[in-house]
Amino acid sequence: MQKMEMHILEILTDDARTSVGQIAAMLGLSEDAVQAAIAGLEEQRIILKYPALINWEKVDVEEVEALIEVRVTPERDHGFDAIAEQIYRFEEVRNVYLMSGGYDLLVMLKSSSLKKLALFVAQKLSTIDGVLSTATHFVLKRYKSEGVILDEKTEDRRLKVSP
Amino acid sequence: MNYDQILCRRVAEVPPSGIRKFFDVVSEMKGVVSLGVGEPDFNTPWGYSDAAIYSLRKGHTHYTSNWGLLELRKAIAEYMEMRFQVEYDPKKQILVTVGASEGIDIALRALVEPGDEVLVPDPSYVSYAPGVTFAGGVCVPVRTDAEHAFKLTPEALREVITPKTKAMILPYPNNPTGAVMTRADMEAIAAVLRETNIIVISDEIYAELTYEGKHVCFAEIPGMWERTITLNGFSKAFAMTGWRLGYACGPTELISVLCKIHQYAIMCAPTAGQFAAIEALKSSMQSDFAEVRRMVDTYDRRRRLIVSGLRNAGVTCHEPKGAFYAFPAVPKGLTSQQFCEKLLWEKKVAAVPGDAFGELGEGFFRCSYAASNENILKAVERIGELVSEL
Incomplete structure (x- = not known):
């Protein structure tokens, strides 16, 4: 990957709303060049989406999130991929990662109630062929997400003018 | 009264x-x-602060050597060589100071006799001229201008050198102009200085913040090491302004005199900050900065x-x-x-x-x-x- 593209990815990771004009100014490039580079990154599915980072704890909605450790038996020809797909196809599933260590797949789920989530694990997840066991951990509180400390106000503690 | x-x-x-x-x-x-x-x-990156907190927990709440912790001076020596290809002996040629600001003050006091002239590029950081005055010297501005991208030129330098010129402050990258001196620019300045005994106080606190090309340490220019006091610190490159930690590097004969003033005036730089600085340098050198x-x-x-x-x-x-x-x-x-x-x-x-x-x-x-x-x-x-x- 070119250095310019790395810079663009860093800028957008920090603030996805940064305009093409601003990115062009920041990198000393033409707007056309930046536009083309972003289009290329989207085309290659390197940039997938431009979401906002939201502190849902402050939003008045009932929601539970769980991390589920899943141990599975890999399939002869497909390894973990086929079974992972059977899991990630469910809309409730937010993230699926293949892990090293004591279990194989880390599955992250969101649901509107604890009961629904538990049912999903019992009825959908555990019953998939090849799933050996599951261990469900509910999230109680988020402190930091995507590098952002959730409860901290970002205030400028510097003197307003200094030499 | x-x-x-x-x-x-x-x-x-x-x-x-x-x-x-x-x-x-x-x-x-x-x-x-x-x-x-x-x-x-x-x-300040948390790892550096954490190192200072850990040092407090371990009871490192006493004076250090006047020169600063040897481990820190060794790390500074390694950093200066790795980053700027300049060699200093951590035992005799590196002094840990309370910010580069203290370095400016004690360097001037170590050099200036009443009436000595000190050259200071104009415009420059606000502390140099008063520092010269406080030391009993006379501040002589050296003109820089937008036309020459606020670089110090040999022509402007020649205009102001007199038999009374004792030292010159070389503050690049520059606050407030953002000017930097390339190797060629510095060679031209060095050529003028070689004919003189002028000592250079090179304030390189912004060295890491050089955007096109790489910072050149003035002491690296042939023949300049022995007449240069290099000042640097942790404020800008490592986001550690409030820690007040810097260092002065140079020939033993000069730095030992700076240390004499420092030991009587300051004793030593704050100990916890020195531990944070060790972490800043070591972790940076390990992670390719x-x-x-x-x-x-x-x-x-x-x-x-x-x-x-x-x-x-x-x-x-x-x-x-x-x-x-x-x-x-x-x-x-x-x-x-x-x-x-x-x-x-x-x-x-x-x-x-x-x-x-x-x-x-x-x-x-x-x-x-x-x-x-x-x-x-x-x-x-x-x-x-x-x-x-x-």
């Missing part, structure tokens, strides 16, 4: 900093977007953003190549002070009038881009409004 008759005249006669006056106004106003801040907007690079990349983007923004706003601005300041020209018809006051009162943007940095800073204003993109864009927009209304 009549204090005027009691106070040391050469201290009393130094005018208060032009920045202070501005600060008093700005700190009382609400909703000001400040481009007036001369320090990083990043907090990833953290430093992340900050420098961010400043570099803001640098382009502010310069293009100012130019689009109709302001003349030469391209700064180092530190985190743009130094654009004040629109015709106004002094720096008048423009900055208008900017503050009418548009609520704080920038520092260029004359705070020397006579030749008149006609310019300093905009720090150690500020968020959002604030830079907001400020530049308001500057544009003011310029169009003039």
Whole structure:
């Protein structure tokens, strides 16, 4: 990957709303060049989406999130991929990662109630062929997400003018 | 009591900093977007702070050697060699100071006899000229200008050298102009100095914040090592301003005299900060300066953003190549002070009038881009409004 593209990815990771004009100014490039580079990154599915980072704890909605450790038996020809797909196809599933260590797949789920989530694990997840066991951990509180400390106000503690 | 008759005249006669006056106004106003801040907007990386906290827990709450912790001096020596290809003996040629600021003060006091002249590029950081005066010397400004990108030129240097010239301050990358000196620029200065006994106090606190090419340490230029006191510190590159930690490097004969003043005046730099600094250097050297690079990349983007923004706003601005300041020209018809006051009162943007940095800073204003993109864009927009209304 070119250095310019790395810079663009860093800028957008920090603030996805940064305009093409601003990115062009920041990198000393033409707007056309930046536009083309972003289009290329989207085309290659390197940039997938431009979401906002939201502190849902402050939003008045009932929601539970769980991390589920899943141990599975890999399939002869497909390894973990086929079974992972059977899991990630469910809309409730937010993230699926293949892990090293004591279990194989880390599955992250969101649901509107604890009961629904538990049912999903019992009825959908555990019953998939090849799933050996599951261990469900509910999230109680988020402190930091995507590098952002959730409860901290970002205030400028510097003197307003200094030499 | 009549204090005027009691106070040391050469201290009393130094005018208060032009920045202070501005600060008093700005700190009382609400909703000001400040481009007036001369320090990083990043907090100290937590790993460095954690090392200091750990040192306190372990009971490292005593004086260190006057020179600073040997482990820190060794790390500084390794860093200077790795980063700038300059060698110093950690036992005799590196002194840990209370910020590079202390380094400026004690270097001047170690060198200057009453009446000695010290050359200071104009415009430059606010502390040099008063520092020379406090040491009993005479500050002689050396002109730099936008036409030469505010670099020190051999011609300007030759004009001001006299038999009384004792030392020269070489502050690059420069606050407030953002100027840097390339190797060729430095060679040209070195050629002039070789004919003299002038000692160079090279304040390289912004060395890491060099955006095009790599910083060249003046001591690395052939023949300059033995006449150069290199000052640097942790404030800018490692976002550690409040820790007050810097260092002075140079020939044993010079640094030992700096240490003599330091040991009587200061004793030693703060101990906890020295532990944070060891962590800053060691973790940076182990990670190929990833953290430093992340900050420098961010400043570099803001640098382009502010310069293009100012130019689009109709302001003349030469391209700064180092530190985190743009130094654009004040629109015709106004002094720096008048423009900055208008900017503050009418548009609520704080920038520092260029004359705070020397006579030749008149006609310019300093905009720090150690500020968020959002604030830079907001400020530049308001500057544009003011310029169009003039």
